[in-house]
Amino acid sequence: MSAIKGIVLLSGPTSGLGLELLRLLGQQDVALVVVGRKLERIGDVLAAISAPVHRIEFDLAEAQCPEKTEQLEKALFEVLGKIGLDRLVFASNAGIVEPIGQVGDVPVSGFNAPLAINLLAPVAMTNACMRYVKSVNGRLFVLNVSSGAATRPLPGWAAYCSSKAAARMYFDVLGCEAPAIVRIQHFDPGVLDTPMQAKIRAASEQQFPLVQQFSALKNEGRLKPPLEVARQMELRIMEWLQQ
Ligand SMILES: NC(=O)c1ccc[n+]([C@@H]2O[C@H](COP(=O)([O-])OP(=O)(O)OC[C@H]3O[C@@H](n4cnc5c(N)ncnc54)[C@H](OP(=O)(O)O)[C@@H]3O)[C@@H](O)[C@H]2O)c1
Secondary structure, three states, rough: OOOOOOOOEEHHHHHHHHHHHHHHOOOOOEEEEEEEOHHHHHHHHHHHOOOOEEEEOOOOOHOOOOOHHHHHHHHHHHHHHHHHOEEEEEEEEOOOOOOOEEOOOOHHHHEEEEEEEHHEEEEHHHHHHHHHHHOOEEEEEEEEOHHHHEEEEEEEEEEHHHHHHHHHHHHHHHHHHOEEEEEEEOOOOOOOOOOOHHHHHHOOOOOOOOOHHHHHHHOOOOEEEEHHHHHHHHHHHHHHHHH
16 A cells, blocks of 8 residues: 555445445545444445544434533544544534424424534534644645535525535635645535435435435435446545545
8 A cells, every 4th residue: 555645534434425435435545434333334335445434423412411522522523633634534424314304393392403414413523624734734624514405495495504504614614724834625415315315315305395306216216326426426535535
């Protein structure tokens, strides 16, 4: 193996787009940090990677709890410090679309998990990343897996749209605060053939009036294969690391 080019932090490596990206990055000269829950499910994938891989086991829904976000931030900062390279990529990929339901039908508490997973957990991880890159005089590239839903309202997706929009704006603020050391890219993967889409198709028309359109995309074979999209992310990551 040639010299390790940098660190890639990947959230949500256990399924869909994140799992495909993990497989691809596992063949690159990068040190990987994966953050997710029940990581034993991808033990075989992780074991097959010859480059260093660090696992942080964390249920990102727990980011609703301040003590837990502190734990995540601390654990990540420590792992990054052990690796010690000055180029860091954060592929912020973990996300949920639920709860699906129209305004008035979703209780306030329904927003806790999407806000924790789609916004607060990325905030905690970015805090650790920023502290780390500043400590090593390094640079950070955030590849934020966003969505059309971050900029376009869709009925039944208030929790998803608003949490994705908030994450996008959060990263934009970071980009304008620290342009010398941080680069931000929002990546809209399009409509993917992953378990997230299965959850969308399982919604009722009352919950998600566009459900038939999304089912038609699946039935007509028009969903994008996640591997194809993961390749585009891999390219962006490796290009930045080689600059
Ligand atoms: N699918 C689409 O059409 C589409 C379109 C636009 C944007 N996106 C975005 O693409 C990204 C990847 O989505 P996907 O389609 O690959 O969905 P997916 O197959 O459902 O994967 C989502 C990932 O997030 C992780 N995650 C969810 N809740 C978690 C929690 N509480 N703790 C830790 N990890 C958690 C999942 O882990 P578990 O395996 O433990 O659940 C999984 O690894 C998301 O940010 C999504 O918003 C997807």
